[in-house]
Amino acid sequence: DTAVSQTPKYLVTQMGNDKSIKCEQNLGHDTMYWYKQDSKKFLKIMFSYNNKELIINETVPNRFSPKSPDKAHLNLHINSLELGDSAVYFCASSPVMSGSSGNTIYFGEGSWLTVV
Amino acid sequence: AQSVAQPEDQVNVAEGNPLTVKCTYSVSGNPYLFWYVQYPNRGLQFLLKYITGDNLVKGSYGFEAEFNKSQTSFHLKKPSALVSDSALYFCAVTRPGGYNKLIFGAGTRLAVHP
Numbered sequence: 001d002t003a004v005s006q007t008p009k010y011l012v013t014q015m016g017n018d019k020s021i022k023c024e025q026n027l028g029h030d031t032m033y034w035y036k037q038d039s040k041k042f043l044k045i046m047f048s049y050n051n052k053e054l055i056i057n058e059t060v061p062n063r064f065s066p067k068s069p070d071k072a073h074l075n076l077h078i079n080s081l082e083l084g085d086s087a088v089y090f091c092a093s094s095p096v097m098s099g100s101s102g103n104t105i106y107f108g109e110g111s112w113l114t115v116v
Numbered sequence: 117a118q119s120v121a122q123p124e125d126q127v128n129v130a131e132g133n134p135l136t137v138k139c140t141y142s143v144s145g146n147p148y149l150f151w152y153v154q155y156p157n158r159g160l161q162f163l164l165k166y167i168t169g170d171n172l173v174k175g176s177y178g179f180e181a182e183f184n185k186s187q188t189s190f191h192l193k194k195p196s197a198l199v200s201d202s203a204l205y206f207c208a209v210t211r212p213g214g215y216n217k218l219i220f221g222a223g224t225r226l227a228v229h230p
């Protein structure tokens with residue numbers, strides 16, 4: 001059973017389009033995250049939700065909007081896609097925020113977004 | 117502010133030889149330290165972590181890491197490398213309390229040659 005699953009795995013779309021990436025975790029965790037990995041493989045946190053509440057919102061353009069309908073799901077919607085949005089987006093989860101007690105963050109397989 | 121440095125972009129090792137992937141960190145207070153591995157076109161897999169206690173931490177696939185507070189380091193090691201260990205390795209740090217973020221290093225590519 002996949003612990004953190006995200007769809008789609010690959011997405012190629014044109015500039016200006018709107019797209020969503022869905023994420024679900026079956027680990028019973030309270031906290032979920034979106035991380036972005038750029039072309040140089042650098043990983044940076046974008047958002048974190050704890051029990052459906054937005055906890056971390058990094059300096060991400062407003063075109064990116066996370067939505068958490070329940071604590072097992074965290075979707076990422078991106079409006080007006082730009083070339084620079086091309087990256088790998090990772091969903092992740094942990095029992096609580098990692099800093100609280102050193103809980104391990106578990107990652108999904110990633111969604112490869114290419115904007116053309 | 118927290119930060120992680122992985123000073124080597126790539127580490128090359130012959131199969132059967134010991135390997136070390138270096139990591140140093142900067143954090144105020146006590147750190148929580150993690151190692152993850154990423155295989156091509158895959159997600160990050162957790163290898164091991166240091167929270168407290170014994171400075172030598174053992175993890176998955178025969179990997180271990182040693183926490184050195186005085187040198188602010190958390191180097192990843194394996195006594196005998198396998199070709200299948202070839203991947204991208206990430207060190208990460210956070211600190212206790214509240215909603216602290218897990219900050220990743222830039223990654224080190226490990227290439228194990230037959």
